[in-house]
Amino acid sequence: MLSASLIIAFLGIAMGMLLGFAARFFAIEGNPLKEQIEELLPGSQCGQCGYPGCAPAAEALASGEAPVTLCPPGGKALAEALAETLGVSVDLSAVDDQEPLVAYVHEHLCVGCTKCFKRCPTDAIVGGPKQIHAVFADACTGCEKCFDVCPTECIEMRPIQPTLQTWYWPVPARAA
Secondary structure (H helix, E strand, C coil): CHHHHHHHHHHHHHHHHHHHHHHHHCCCCCCHHHHHHHHHCCCCCCCCCCCCCHHHHHHHHHHCCCCCCCCCCCHHHHHHHHHHHHCCCCCCCCCCCCCCEEEEECCCCCCCCCHHHHHCCCCCEECCCCCCCEECCCCCCCCCHHHHHCCCCCEEEEECCCCCCCCCCCCCCCCC
16 A cells, blocks of 8 residues: 555656756747737627637737727727837727627517527627526627627627725816
8 A cells, every 4th residue: 555655746746857857958939929919908809809818819800810990899909008119100080989888688589599699709608498588797798799689689788887995086087
């Protein structure tokens, strides 16, 4: 019994040392520009940019395959930050600053078809076949993919209501 335990412990230590050596010896350097861009992106993995997540979008931006205005949730501020990081000029006339939206399901119209939660990239919609669905507002990124596929039009995109944790004092308007 003791010898088996010692053998397993020795094998574990030896394999751990081997893996640590291999990780250092075979390490691949990442693109530091891609990592900087990925830190700027919102990280919601919503797919509104046409890429499956923020990491592939950052890779496309770093390689110059995508415009700096690709992220709709980021708006003008993100486009400006990306342009500054990449050292390019950008025309922000076509970029709209959207207010954050979340999906809301009208329960009296929902038939439980499950098309909405199959399309949700963040699993913010819960429910089952032939049951009413609901949305976790904290998980919803406002990508509107569920809104587009709903056959009964029971999903509405609503602005996020401020709570005590998210409310801030608005900046006063300047006098003309």
